[in-house]
Amino acid sequence: MNLSACISCFSSSSGTDVSRHAEQDQGNFRVFSYNELKSATTDFHHSKKIGEGGFGSVYKGRLRDGSFVAVKVLSIELDSMRGEREFIAEIASLSDIKHENLVTLRGCCVDGAKRYVVYDYMENNSxxxxxxxxxxxxxxxxxxxxxxxxxxxxxxxxxxxxxxxxxxxxxxxxxxxxxxxxxxxxxxxxxxxxxxxxxxxxxxxxxxxxxxxxxxxxxxxxxxxxxxxxxxxxxxxxxxxxxxxxxxxxxxxxxxxxxxxxxxxxxxxxxxxxxxxxxxxxxxxxxxxxxxxxxxxxxxxxxxxxxxxxxxxxxxxxxxxxxxxxxxxxxxxxxxxxIRTQQTPLSEGSSTSSGMSNMWSSVNLGR
Missing domain, CATH: 1.10.510.10 (Transferase(Phosphotransferase) domain 1)
Structure with a gap:
């Protein structure tokens, strides 16, 4: 996968000056422009919201080709997240992990300090x-x-x-x-x-x-x-x-x-x-x-x-x-x-190690 082509599509902040690379497929992975996701979700209208979790809110969107997607708006502080290039590289890497029982990751978007992840839309919710x-x-x-x-x-x-x-x-x-x-x-x-x-x-x-x-x-x-x-x-x-x-x-x-x-x-x-x-x-x-x-x-x-x-x-x-x-x-x-609230988790040789800081503000209550 040619990540340099993906990364080059971003402007510095607004997401309005996005090059044509955003419209190109990179295998099964795409980098979307902010305007495309904004249009797909009707400006992230509350009626399009289909879920919310520890990583952020999820909206149903319809792309210009008629296909439906789920757009997750990540609620992670920018200073705790990887930089733009690393973010795209990690998302691209995750999109390569395929299994019948894993949600397919379609792509992502970076718009200034905001980060978005795009998945296949699931018709029967959760x-x-x-x-x-x-x-x-x-x-x-x-x-x-x-x-x-x-x-x-x-x-x-x-x-x-x-x-x-x-x-x-x-x-x-x-x-x-x-x-x-x-x-x-x-x-x-x-x-x-x-x-x-x-x-x-x-x-x-x-x-x-x-x-x-x-x-x-x-x-x-x-x-x-x-x-x-x-x-x-x-x-x-x-x-x-x-x-x-x-x-x-x-x-x-x-x-x-x-x-x-x-x-x-x-x-x-x-x-x-x-x-x-x-x-x-x-x-x-x-x-x-x-x-x-x-x-x-x-x-x-x-x-x-x-x-x-x-x-x-x-x-x-x-x-x-x-x-x-x-x-x-x-x-x-x-x-x-x-429940411990100040902790650097240990791992068993997994990708969650390396003294990871947490993007979740607290343990989720209830369901």
């Missing part, structure tokens, strides 16, 4: 929109839940074990699992932490993620490894099968954490009772219970006991027998006030 909607859950079949679970597991196995250097996502949750027109799951926001400066240390670093999904060793000490993502996937799997939120602030404190409810059901040999009642009896009991057991295996407190994601895929597809597998108690962040 998994969270289904799980957190009582009516939509009624039509959320077991087959769909199984396929989504497997798709996410395969994507994480790819990111954590096959991509070099490994990419730790840091914020696996239902709202970061997007669904295309066929309800194929697509993991979003992978690798965006690479956009931060490697040695940017004067901004406070904080644990990135969402309560309920955070691995306890990461939430409390800032110790980040690939097994942190495995923990988050375990919670997500429990959520998909049960229909319950990872943390439910509407109930008594002792019943708020899904992993605790799942553990109690496991110990009582009543895991089947945790399956989403919206499914009624329209699910294979043995498979549903196996999925719940895999979720608990992934969420074990001892990170060394958590399986690799490639092993998780085999468990979910019955290639590995779980009959005699022992499951230990899950890790829990029982006191949310213990």
């Amino acid at each position: 998994l969270a929109h289904i799980l957190h909607d009582q009516k939509k859950r009624l039509s959320f079949s077991w087959e769909a839940r199984r396929d989504i679970s497997l798709g996410v597991a395969r994507a994480l196995s790819f990111l954590l074990e096959e991509v070099e250097p490994h990419i730790i996502h840091r914020d696996i949750k239902a709202s970061n699992i997007l669904l295309d027109k066929n309800f194929t799951p697509k993991v979003s926001d992978f690798g965006l932490s690479k956009l931060l400066r490697d040695n940017h240390t004067h901004v406070s670093t904080r644990v990135a993620g969402t309560l309920g999904y955070l691995a306890p060793e990461y939430a409390i000490s800032g110790h980040l490894t690939r097994k942190s993502d495995v923990y988050s996937f375990g919670v997500l799997l429990l959520e998909i099968v049960s229909g319950r939120p990872a943390v439910d602030f509407r109930v008594d404190y002792k019943d708020q954490l899904l992993v605790q409810k799942a553990w109690e059901a496991y110990e009582a040999k009543e895991l089947v009772n945790l399956v989403d009642p919206k499914l009624e009896t329209n699910f294979p009991v043995e498979e549903a219970v196996r999925f719940l057991k895999v979720g608990l295996l992934c969420a074990q407190e001892n990170l060394r006991l958590r399986p690799l994601m490639s092993a998780v895929v085999k468990m979910l597809t019955s290639e590995t027998d779980l009959q005699d597998v022992q499951i230990s108690e899950p890790g829990k962040v029982s006191d949310f006030m213990n």
